[in-house]
Amino acid sequence: MKYLSTFLLFAIAGLQLQAKVWRINSTPGVTADFTTGAAAMASASVLNDDTLHFEGSSTAYAGFTINKRLVIIGTGYFLTGANSNPGLQANINSANFNGAAIFFDSTGSGSKIIGLDNFFFANGPVLGSATDNITLIRCRISSASQLFSVIPNTKMAGWTINKCHFNGGANFSVFVLENWQVTNNIFLGAGNMENTSNVNNLIRNNVFRSAVNVFNAYFSNNIITGTTFSSTNSTVKNNISSGTNLPAGNGNLNSQSDAVVFQGLTGNSTDGQWRLRPGSTAIGAGETVASITPNCGAYGTADPYVLSGIPEIPTIYTLTVPASVPSNATTMPITISVKSNN
Numbered sequence: 022m023k024y025l026s027t028f029l030l031f032a033i034a035g036l037q038l039q040a041k042v043w044r045i046n047s048t049p050g051v052t053a054d055f056t057t058g059a060a061a062m063a064s065a066s067v068l069n070d071d072t073l074h075f076e077g078s079s080t081a082y083a084g085f086t087i088n089k090r091l092v093i094i095g096t097g098y099f100l101t102g103a104n105s106n107p108g109l110q111a112n113i114n115s116a117n118f119n120g121a122a123i124f125f126d127s128t129g130s131g132s133k134i135i136g137l138d139n140f141f142f143a144n145g146p147v148l149g150s151a152t153d154n155i156t157l158i159r160c161r162i163s164s165a166s167q168l169f170s171v172i173p174n175t176k177m178a179g180w181t182i183n184k185c186h187f188n189g190g191a192n193f194s195v196f197v198l199e200n201w202q203v204t205n206n207i208f209l210g211a212g213n214m215e216n217t218s219n220v221n222n223l224i225r226n227n228v229f230r231s232a233v234n235v236f237n238a239y240f241s242n243n244i245i246t247g248t249t250f251s252s253t254n255s256t257v258k259n260n261i262s263s264g265t266n267l268p269a270g271n272g273n274l275n276s277q278s279d280a281v282v283f284q285g286l287t288g289n290s291t292d293g294q295w296r297l298r299p300g301s302t303a304i305g306a307g308e309t310v311a312s313i314t315p316n317c318g319a320y321g322t323a324d325p326y327v328l329s330g331i332p333e334i335p336t337i338y339t340l341t342v343p344a345s346v347p348s349n350a351t352t353m354p355i356t357i358s359v360k361s362n363n
Contacts, residue, residue: 047078047080047083048076053076055073057085058087062085069090070092071089072092073091077095078117082117082118086129087129091133095160096138097110097138097331098329099161099290100329111337116138117138118138118140120163123143124143130155131154135158135159139162140163157183162186175196177198178200182201185330191212193213199221199222204226205322205324206319208227211249212227213234214235220237222235222238224241224243226322228243228318236254242318245261245267246279258272258308259307261274262277295320338359339357
């Protein structure tokens with residue numbers, strides 16, 4: 022997949038003309054700048070605002086600590102296998118971390134992570150320092166994700182978690198969360214953001230498949246499965262639940278089963294099953310803003326969840342290269358099909 026990697030390298034470089042793009046590939050025998058994220062972080066040549074491009078590989082990547090302000094890009098997830106989304110990448114291997122941890126140190130504040138597969142995230146357990154303004158977008162995140170600290174109630178400000186797929190739930194309750202935006206995600210487990218010192222958090226257009234507990238949040242347009250929902254000092258509007266746990270009024274709708282809300286897994290991908298079925302009670306049930314009434318759930322709004330978390334960069338989704346070329350040939354036919362993924 023040399024041609025694929027070279028194409029993506031130039032595509033990403035076009036997005037950041039001043040900073041440098043570094044190739045990371047864990048596949049034995051592939052020539053890249055680094056084989057691991059830890060090696061890139063340790064390099065004096067990798068500077069703030071550079072980009073680390075984790076290429077698709079059949080060899081899982083090891084975890085590492087982000088201690089520089091970087092853009093980190095993978096290739097998406099659910100690219101092959103049962104209930105996948107085929108035809109999105111020519112290289113069907115993802116940038117898979119196989120459940121390894123990516124830690125955020127305060128020196129990594131301002132970093133943006135896009136399209137990585139199957140990692141869990143946490144703050145640095147030794148330093149215990151606050152990490153602010155992290156953006157997680159279009160990532161597949163394992164069920165172990167949590168924020169913890171040796172210093173209780175440390176503030177974490179300005180995080181954005183958008184269009185991600187959580188294999189389970191996420192526990193954000195130990196830290197104080199301020200000005201977080203958690204939007205258009207799929208949580209296959211619980212969501213806990215219930216620290217009593219939280220300030221001004223937005224939780225909108227998510228799918229939660231278990232209990233939800235929030236404090237000081239604007240909670241709207243979400244779809245919940247589970248018997249437990251608790252909110253304190255929060256606005257709760259235009260949500261849908263399969264149980265009877267939502268407060269009455271404000272457009273909230275209880276007792277809505279999966280069968281009447283979602284398309285379901287039959288004929289669908291792992292993440293595509295949470296799209297709304299025709300006639301779903303979640304269609305047009307969101308909060309009206311600027312005369313626009315969106316659907317509830319991760320696929321609602323003008324910026325919905327994206328299947329497989331394909332990053333917003335050009336990708337090669339088919340690549341045909343001859344198995345062999347005659348020794349006297351002066352040309353080689355190659356067919357490439359490209360998507361912009363805006």
